[in-house]
Amino acid sequence: xxxxxxxxxxxxxxxxxxxxxxxxxxxxxxxxxxxxxxxxxxxxxxxxxxxxxxxxxxxxxxxxxxxxxxxxxxxxxx
Numbered sequence: 001x002x003x004x005x006x007x008x009x010x011x012x013x014x015x016x017x018x019x020x021x022x023x024x025x026x027x028x029x030x031x032x033x034x035x036x037x038x039x040x041x042x043x044x045x046x047x048x049x050x051x052x053x054x055x056x057x058x059x060x061x062x063x064x065x066x067x068x069x070x071x072x073x074x075x076x077x078x
Contacts, residue, residue: 004063012070048073 002020009018021029023041036045038058046055046069055069 004061004066007063008066008070011067012074015074016070046070046073048076 005018005020012018021032023029023033023038023043033043036043038045040058042060043058044056044061044066045053046066048054054073057065
């Protein structure tokens with residue numbers, strides 16, 4: 001699913017921060033995965049500017065779904 005994330009990052013990186021982590025790295029990625037309570041791969045969590053979770057999903061997801069969440073987040077008043 002990294003190609004999906006990389007496509008979105010190419011479009012939105014000037015407006016939001018992207019962090020891709022490897023849940024099986026035995027380090028920071030694995031710790032973040034556990035702390036987020038994700039129970040499968042791939043996992044996506046999107047936070048707003050106030051660090052509040054606004055979206056979470058596991059497994060394969062269409063780019064259009066993630067893009068819709070990102071666009072709604074960017075349009076919402078901060």
